[in-house]
Structure formats: C-alpha cells, structure tokens
C-alpha cells in the first residue's frame with residue numbers, strides 16, 4: 001500500500017513536468033508564438049526545403065523571409 005501511494009505521487013509529478021516543460025523551438029520561434037484568437041485559422045506556409053505545410057506562427061524564417069519547418073531545414077536552405 002505504501003508503494004502504491006509512492007508510485008501515484010511519482011506519476012503525478014512526471015505528468016505535471018511533462019505538461020509544463022514543453023521543448024521550445026529556440027528563442028526566435030518562441031518570440032513568434034502568439035496566442036491565437038478563437039475560431040481563426042492560422043495562415044499556412046510551405047517549408048522552402050521539404051514543402052511541409054505548417055502554421056505561420058510555427059514557421060522558422062530566414063533573412064530573405066522564406067519559411068522553414070525547422071531550424072535544421074533553415075540551415076539546409078531552399079531546395
């Protein structure tokens with residue numbers, strides 16, 4: 001019984017940590033993330049490297065303003 005309570009506490013702590021500490025996509029991605037108004041679809045952009053479509057506020061842009069799905073594809077450049 002003692003271990004059941006201990007396991008329950010560990011599960012609750014892990015769940016709280018997982019729901020709070022989401023991995024961020026870098027400082028520039030966090031700066032772009034704005035609260036979206038309800039009922040409004042985000043404009044979609046295509047990644048200039050792989051063509052993946054993603055919401056504009058989740059896209060990573062380069063100096064020329066091209067959108068990428070990730071910092072890795074921004075480094076890889078347009079294809």
Ligand SMILES: [Zn+2]
Nearest residue numbers: 047050069073
């Ligand atoms: Zn991509």
